Every structure is written in C-alpha cells, then in structure tokens.
Amino acid sequence: MAPVAQTDSSSSEYYQLVNSIKPDYITISEYIFLRIYQLGIRSVFGVPGDFNLNFLEHLYDVEGLDWVGCCNELNSAYACDGYTKTCDKMSVMVTTYGVGELSALAGVAGMYSEYSPMLHIVGTSALSMKNSNKRMHHLLSGSNTYGSPDHFVYEETATKYSCVQGSIRDDAMEACDTVDHVIREIHRHLRPGYLFLPCDLTEMRVPVSRLDEPLGSEYEPQNFVKAGTVVDTILQRVYASQNMAVLVDYFTGRCKMTGALGVLLDKLAGKTNVFDTFMGKGIVSEDVSGYVGTYQAGMDNEQLAGVLEDADLVLHLGAFDVEMNSGLFTSKLATERVISMNIDSVVVCGEIYTDLNMRDVFEQLVARLEGERVAASKKYAVEPYLRSSGANALNLVDLSNKLESTLTADDVLIVDTGSFMFGMGTLKLHGARFVNQCLWAAIGFAIPATLGACIAKREMGSNGRVITVEGDGAAEMTLQELASLVRYGLDPVVYILNNDGYTIERVIKGPYRSYNDIATNWNWTQMVTCFGGEKPGTRISNRQDLAQLQYQRGLHLVELIVPKFDVPQSLSNMVIRSKSKS
C-alpha cells in the first residue's frame, strides 16, 4: 500500500490519499507503522523473531518505511540512539519477546538516562497464552517448575527503564488509544517508551479514520502565566547582573531550543562570555561572539573554568547535572548565582520550579529580553589551548589535530567512551554535531551508533559524513555492526584506536593486568572486506601519514597504532586527583 502523507495531514490531499487507497479498517500493525510514518520517521531498526514476524509483515504495507536489520538487539538500541541524536527524531526499534527485548535493555537504559526518545515495540506471546499456564520458549521460568508462568515479567522490568508502557489488548479502540498515548508520552518526556504487541493481535482491525488526527511531535508550552512570572524574575536577575555568562548544555539540543538560543546569542553578541559543557558541545559554534570554551571545572583548563566561576550570574541553558558533564564533581558554580533550566524544571538561584521546564520559559525569555539592558561582562585573557603531540609516536593529539582540521558543519562526530573522549573538551567542532553516550558510558556504543547516524543522515538527505572514533576494546564489543554499514552501503569514516586493550581502565587500575587485555593481533584493516565490503581499511602508524590521509568514498576504516598508555591530559589529571583522594 502507498504511504499516508506525512506533512499537512489535515489537508484535503491527505483525505484524498487515504480514501483512495484505504478501506475503512486497517490492521493495528499497519496503524502503528502509519503513526510512525506520520511523524516523519522513515527507518525502523531491530531484529526479527518468532513473536514479531506477523507485525513486521505489515511494515511492507507502508511504502517509504524501511527496515534496518541489526546484527543483535543491543546494537540495535545503540543504532537507535545514534539515529535520534543525529536527527532529533524519535527512533523506532522492534524486538521479540524476552530474549530480544532483554538483550536490548542496557541500550534502552542508556537512552532513558540520556533522554533519547525511542519507541520500542516488542512482539510478545499471544494474548491467548498470556493467561494460560503453558510454558514456552523465550518465557522466563518462574520461581518453580510447576506454577503458572508470568507472561508479564518483562513488561514489569521495562517500567524502570522507560517513561511509558502500553500493552495492547483485544479492544480495537483501546489499542489505538494505547499506541497514541505511548507515542505522545515519548515526545513529552523525550525518553524510550514500550509498546507490547501480542503476536495473535497483529491483524486486529482498527478504523483508519483514527489517523486523521496526527500526533504532533512538538511540545506545546504549558502554564503560560506562571512561566511569564518566572521570566520576569529571571529578567530582573539578568538586568541586575554585572558579569553574566551563558553556559550551553545538553537539553538545549534535546528540547529543540537551538533556534531560540541563536536569537539569544545574537541579542547578547559581544556582551557575554559563552561556554558550553561536555554534553552540550556542538550546540553552539566555537565561532560565536564571546565563546570562551568548554567548562570542565577542575578537570582540565582551570584558567578557563575560573572565568565562568567568576561570573555573578550564570544562565545555564539545558542543564544536565551529572558527574561526567560537570567536571567529575569539581564544579564550583554556586547555586545562588545560577539560573538553570532543562527538560523538567527551572531553577532560579536556588528556587526550583518543577511544574515548568525549559520549553515553557525559554522562548518567552528570549523574546522578551532587551539586549541593551544587559551589562557587558568582563573580558578575561584566557591563553589559547595549545595541543602538543610531542616528538614521539603517533598519539591521540594527532587525531585531535586531524579532526579539528577536517571537520565541517555537515559532519557528525561520534566518539565512544574511552581515553579519547576525555580530550574532547578542547576540540573545536566547527559546527559538526557531536554524538556520544558519555553519561551512560557503555563502551561499544560507537559502531552501532554510526549505523544509526548514517541512516539518519541519509533520511535527512544531508551532506557531510559521519566520523567515528573508538578504542579497540570498545569496538570489539559490538564489532559485527560494521557488517551493517557494508550491507546498507553507508559511508562513515571509522577510526579504530589500536592501543592493545582497555587503556582507560589501565590508567585507573591494573596497567599490566590480564583483565585489561583483549584478544590481540586482529587484522583490523581486513575486517571490512571480511564483512563483504569492497575496500580494506587503512593502517596508520605515524603522524605524517595521518595528516595526509584522504578519506575514501564509502565505508573507510582507519586503524591508528597508538601507544598503550597514551591518554589525554584531562584523563591523567582525573586519575591523579582521584588517587590522591583515596
């Protein structure tokens, strides 16, 4: 069947299209896929299994919606995260009951923690089985072998790792309500939500007319009057400040407030010192007027950190207060001098409002702000960051230099959690999007996330490339998803840091211990052709070759031979500090 038009779905074209090709009723499966399509999503990630095959059959009813099969479910979740963080759309994943959904759980938990919206559709056991006492494959054995099994055990587990759960039952209208509710809540909370679809209900007929009213993916500001009062207070503080600074953080991106941020920075141009955080990197360009750098508190450049800490008012936009994002508990920003706002709260110098959030107040604040009433903040002399790679072997500084000199505003840079990540605070992105998973910090995220990011870029029709950096120990975790990059003809550049094991763990503990070794002597450059790709990778072991490296078309794997104990300065600092404490 042809697709339902995504945009302008209330227009007469929409009705014509629907009425010309649809009967009055469609299956609940098709309903779900059409809801997804209406939101502008064109890719569905996942892994097939007995309990979702009936559902997946209906994906082919919606032209323009593509299946992206992943090698396993954890990888699929990471791919979804990479997709969402690249294009800001909700991602969609389909897994099977028990074995599939639980395999994906760690990835879902990461998305929940980092507010990355996903619709996770699980094909479950039949409704007719759910209340029986029959024991079947994929169903968890209970506490004994003779009692009735619990078909809802996985659904219960999901409640801790998602913002909403919907379990489809055999009433058609209720089922549509459930689907719509789950999708709405995901967009409100920007976190994963579950839809459990029993395999014997996939053909249940629901009225197509339910699709007439599309589900908006945009947040509608709430509590306008109260928001106005809070904005009044904020403006008073802003106008009273003599040395305000702006700190751009994670939720500015997630809450889609980058447009308003641009207006704000224009109004404040030349007047205010501007910083970003580690998880907020890339939201604001390093070229913007007043940009000082990435605030990492005591973790790295203390002179730079001192500028922000000296401000009498910090406008902390999209704040995400987690240790990896705020200098590992070294932040010195005093509550009474900070106005912060994010996905679920606004805090004005210590006073918290939990019935308001950034999406309620920020646009109003920006609209009402009179730039000329803001005092110019102090100017500080911050020595420019000099990155030195030394005279010795190829190392991570050389890679930073390479990235900084080649990244463009169309690119997406994906960095896995690991030693290189800790040097990112000083890297200029030149407008490239920075995708990471630095709160959840599960190594192995990057290769599958690269799949998702590439699919997102293809869907968006955007230029530029996905450039990925990952250590060998991390890459090993989810290696097989390189094959999907080949399968779907994608063209990222994947740097593999061959440093002979878990370097970041070596510097924390057990530098020479076997637990920090990994399987060695892999032929990384042959890996792509092993997975069916045309071109082998490139192995680089000296500075000059890296500097001169031209990226190939198509998937390009670049193996960098770097020293076993080569880590960025900020990581050494962190380890020294933590050891001196203990």
Added chain:
Amino acid sequence: MAPVAQTDSSSSEYYQLVNSIKPDYITISEYIFLRIYQLGIRSVFGVPGDFNLNFLEHLYDVEGLDWVGCCNELNSAYACDGYTKTCDKMSVMVTTYGVGELSALAGVAGMYSEYSPMLHIVGTSALSMKNSNKRMHHLLSGSNTYGSPDHFVYEETATKYSCVQGSIRDDAMEACDTVDHVIREIHRHLRPGYLFLPCDLTEMRVPVSRLDEPLGSEYEPQNFVKAGTVVDTILQRVYASQNMAVLVDYFTGRCKMTGALGVLLDKLAGKTNVFDTFMGKGIVSEDVSGYVGTYQAGMDNEQLAGVLEDADLVLHLGAFDVEMNSGLFTSKLATERVISMNIDSVVVCGEIYTDLNMRDVFEQLVARLEGERVAASKKYAVEPYLRSSGANALNLVDLSNKLESTLTADDVLIVDTGSFMFGMGTLKLHGARFVNQCLWAAIGFAIPATLGACIAKREMGSNGRVITVEGDGAAEMTLQELASLVRYGLDPVVYILNNDGYTIERVIKGPYRSYNDIATNWNWTQMVTCFGGEKPGTRISNRQDLAQLQYQRGLHLVELIVPKFDVPQSLSNMVIRSKSKS
C-alpha cells in the same frame, strides 16, 4: 599468594597451608575468590569496568584461578552457561554496575530459565555514594533530573532473574554471611545468584578462619521419612505396571542423578523401553538396553511416540515440561500414568509433592527397587530412522550424518537454536554431551558457549573436542567471541551454516522478506585469521568434501554452504501444523 587447597579442607594440611601463608585477615574480595576456588572452580568469566577493577585485582591473589575476558557481557553470560552445562560446576561472572550487568541480563535470564547455576558478581558504585544524591556515569537517570537517583535499581531488577541476591555492606561478618548464603542458595536452586560488591568495600578485612568450613556444592537429601513414603507409593505403581517405560529428561543431568540412573537402567536391563527427551538427550546412551529414541510427541516420528504413549506407566525422570521439550504442546502422556520428578517436585500420577524433589527420592527409589519384580514391557517394532539427504545439494542431513559418524563419548556437541536444532531428535550422540539452550532459545548462544565449554574441558583435563553447529544469522549476533577462542588457544570445530539469513524464521513467515536477510557475502573462512588465528577456515559446498573432512588441530571453522530453505523434516512438520491451526 598461593591457593588454599580445594579438597579435604578440614585436614591438617589445609590448616598448615593457610596458616603458613595467611595473616588472620584477608580482604572480602580474596574471600570471595577463595570460596570460588574451594568449590573446584578455576575460571572466572567477565568484562572489566571501573566498578569492578578493585575487586578483580584480588583474583591474582589466588593462584590457579584464571581470568577469562570476554568481548562483551552477553557473550560472557553465554560462555558461563556453556561452561556450566559442560562440567556441571557453578560458573562465575564478573561485570560492572549498570552497563555491564544489564548487558548480561538476557543471558542470565536464560540460565535462570534453564536452571544453570552461576554466581554473578557485580562491582557497584561505592557504598558512600549509594545513599547520596550525586549523579554519576552508569547510574540510571531517574524519573526526573532533580530528585535523588536510585543506586539500587539494578539490584531490584535482578530479583526477577535470579534465585538469590546479596548486597555487601560494611560489616565484615555480615558480608561473609552474605557471600556464603548466595553461594549456598545457588547450589540449592541450581540457578544464577547475584553478589553486589560496592567498589569502596573491596579491601574490607574479614577473618580468614571463616574459610575453615567449606561450602559444599552437593545437595543433602531432605525429608527422608516422607521421601520413603513416596518411594513406597512409586514402587507399588512400578510393580503393578505391566508395560512401564522410562523417560530420561533434563533435570536428571542438572541434579547430578546420572549415577543413580545408571544403576536403575542396569536393574531394568532388557525389561523396559527407554526414551529420552530433547533437552535430556545425551544423558543416556543410545546403546543402553531398551533404548527406543527421543520422544518428540507429534512433532516427528509418530510410531516412536506411540510406544511411549502406549505405556501404562511412564517414569519421567528429571521432567522439564516446556513446549520445546515436549513436542510443542503435542505430548499425549496422560497425567494419571506418569510418575515424574525434578528439581523442585515429585508428581505421582497426578498427586504433586512440592516439599520433595528428585534429589530426595530418586537414589532411595533406585536403591530399593527390585528389578525382578518389574514386569517386562511390551516390545514394539519401530522402524529404524532412515535419514536421507536426497540427490541434491549439500544439506543439513549430510551434517547429521557427519556428526553421527564422528562424535565420540569425550566430545561436547553444541547446537544453537535454529533449523538444525529441530533435526537433533534423531541424531545419535554416542555418549557425547549435548549442550544447547533450547528453552530460552536465544540465537547467538553457541559461539560464546563454545568458549565456556572449551574452558570447562580444559579445566577438567578431559579429552575429546567441542563441536559446534550454528546458523549464520545466529553466529552474527555474537561473532566476536571467535576471537576469544583464538586468544585462549582453544580447539573447537565450529560449523557455520551459510544459508543466507534467518532460515528458521523464513519458514515461519516472510521467506523472501528483508527482515529475514542478514548482511551477506561474509568471508567466513577468513574470519579466524582476521581475529589473529593462524589457520583460515574450510568452505564446504558438496557432500563428498564434508564426508571426507578431517578436523584440523586448533580452532577449525567450517563453513557449510547449504540451501536457503533447507530445514529438517520435524521443523517443516511443526510449521505445517501451526499454519493449519491458525
């Protein structure tokens, strides 16, 4: 430090050894590793992470205990399952907080479902953090960004997927009690248990004298008097029967009742028809007197099934009543003619005893049984199973023939869930151990399980090889663990069925759908050398080459090119039956 002797730990040698090398106190970490060592376990599986490094350091305090680093946590759990199912010892896995433990959860759930004992030690956030409101990496973000996070969220999740959980706190004696309790419960229930060890408590000192009393891994029969009464009843039924049959099932192996089974079958030799189940295959040899075959109810050979169904009494030993093990709901064994016993119950012709189990009654039953009082059961003419591979391309029947002609009693055969599995009912194992995961049925189990099985065999010092059969779609899921087979110098034979995708799903639904495709054109034979191995694999595409294949020394990957829709007869039967129903 030198190891504490495992056996005879109450002997004077033991005290001499301990006293000569130990102070009065050791760390809780060393205590845990010594408890593991005392149980005869020599290998610890897992993946390092920030929160378990302090703990892992102490593994090196116990000489003779080896670290087996896996590529990721799900693989590590599967490796543990393979280890346990090969050597019947509890396996041990170490993961890190959140990201690690959740990645392993699906594998743990499988072991819980299939009663495969494992000690899962999770290095958690510091006790000093657990009650703070600080937000850190690997810690799940809660329902909002401003409230206190919950450091116990993963521990709560684990309660559904394990038989016991212990969370170490800062009281030394209580901590020892917790460790001992968890290990005891694991051996009682034969299922996974969790030990949560905060990363700031790894150096807590505990008295070494606690180790003087070893923890037994053997079950001690309970409720002797009642067991005797139930055995009386069973014997009456047995002596009254005119056509008894014995059905050997899964828990006979898990409960370590194979010795008693041997005695029973000797006593009944020539008198009784003997069957096994799918999950019970390999426990009893096909050469034993009276062996008829594997009971798969209506799924395959109905003549064979009819013999068991005709019995007036079925002694169902180690019963595991799950659909994959009992002919997909086609079993026709009438409750009133079945005496069954397993890990947690005994059922005598419909009357269930849940305060007794197989370990309480079976040895007593066997000891008291007088073989001469048992009537000889009927003899039936069951046509021998003729396996025909037809005149066409190399197919799964050829592989069955190859295995049947080469397996020895020292071998371990691992078969992943997939099309080939459904043909296993008719395969003669000749005493080889059969390892599978057919209840949980997560594809991708086999390669990591092969790692665990090889480590177990090495630990046991046993001859023979591990022979593994896995489809390409399944192998893709956990591919990287091939590298660990190389890393640890192991020597399994791994058959990869290259049939171009998820064949078992194709026969259920969507034979030509993209969701059943996988990344194609992999160079399977190059995979081993890509992972640092010396010898490339062997690609086989015709019958004669397979028949003549000699296994190489060391890891030998064999790629079999088989038709996309080639499946065993029993699988076709299943699909036809399920489609005719729906």
